[in-house]
Amino acid sequence: MSEIKSTGGVAKIAVLADEHEMRLDRWFKEHYPDVTFGMLQKLLRKGHIRVDGKRAKSNTRVEAEQIIRVPPLNLEVRIYDKKPPSELHQDDIYYMQNMVLHIDDHLIVLNKPSGLAVQGGSNTKRHIDGMLDALKYDLTEKPKLVHRLDKDTSGLLLIARTRVAAQKLTKQFQTKTTEKYYWAIVNGVPRLREGKINMPLVKLGTKGHEKIIAAEEDAKGHENAKSAITLFATVASVPALASFMVLRPITGRTHQLRVHMAEMGNVIVGDGKYGGTDAHIGGEISRKLHLHARHIKIPHPSNGEIFEITAPISGHIKNSFHSFGFDEEAGDLVLEKFENR
Structure with a gap:
């Protein structure tokens, strides 16, 4: 089943701290998921979207507290009913939380057991990435992977609790x-x-x-x-x-x-x-x-x-x-x- 969604009026939205250095196209995907990439590109080319009053590109990195101007989106966008994601079984929540060695406002450290994959694949249905909701605790944001371990390797696995932490930790592993x-x-x-x-x-x-x-x-x-x-x-x-x-x-x-x-x-x-x-x-x-x-x-x-x-x-x-x-x-x-x- 579908319906027509229409939004009107110019919106000015401040970038949140945990959205710091996020690409503009990704920011739009999270805030306006019904705006296609093609629509976004057209709005950017015409200068209808501004960041702190300046023109921007899809790969522009936004900064915390910047103001993003979003024009009236008088667009016919098809919204499809989506099946809500299945909730984690209580056993999976306990399993994940039992791995935690350390937790603070920015990161979680797990002691991953041997035999558990970090990410899914064609023949891998149970993996850490698919159970990260179990590690939200007091936050609404889903934790993020910043590095990997082989499935059969046990030991330390760092998980970022916010986007800002994820960006910093990922950079540290890369550099x-x-x-x-x-x-x-x-x-x-x-x-x-x-x-x-x-x-x-x-x-x-x-x-x-x-x-x-x-x-x-x-x-x-x-x-x-x-x-x-x-x-x-x-x-x-x-x-x-x-x-x-x-x-x-x-x-x-x-x-x-x-x-x-x-x-x-x-x-x-x-x-x-x-x-x-x-x-x-x-x-x-x-x-x-x-x-x-x-x-x-x-x-x-x-x-x-x-x-x-x-x-x-x-x-x-x-x-x-x-x-x-x-x-x-x-x-x-x-x-x-x-x-x-």
Whole structure:
């Protein structure tokens, strides 16, 4: 069923704080969802839409407290009845909120379990992005993802509570002002106790079936290769069997740590995608991926001061630590050495 909607009169609307640096076309999509992109472009070309009295473009970034002038929209716009989004089941709300390690007015930090995808896909129906409404708490705005973890990687995942926080956190991840540290159990014992891997990576395959491989030593050797750098240190080893390692990705390429460890000859335990049968030790050791986002340091979106947090290990990784006799405290001591470099 449809109806005709008509609005009249010039509107002057102040940009909200959490809309700071939002593109103008996106602002319109949220405030006037029935105005098509073509209509918006026409209004902008004719100068009917103004930002603080000046002409603007669809990609103009608006600033908090600016005034957007919206002309009379005497447009026939078809409004279709929409099925309201289904509410989250109480079990999903509890599940999500039980992951929370930290919450403030600007961000939420989760300890994501292994096996839970961050975003959906063709065969992924249950994922963090689809359950973010469970983390609204006292706000009406839906929280926003600012980075990702692989489905089978556990540990720290930061969620922005506002648009402003999302913009700042996303920029920090992109500009490498964030320090991330991972714990991993790998097959065998690394030849070097610590060092740096500088190995460009390239993505092959189609969407949903991608695989990352090491490119030529020089990133220019492959037109799609991207620089990838990882620092590593071995905490403890069980001779000829497995090692506990701290990994710090300097770059943030897809599957970077997994490919770098496999290329070094020490595949992460449980990583059958890149290690084949070598990834599985057998016995009581789980076949799941043994990679955990342990610690993060990042400027807080509210004041720029360094915020850091640690995620405890659990499940199959904790069981494997016990089986191998690895000491968690020793891992944190090595992590501190990384931070002091």
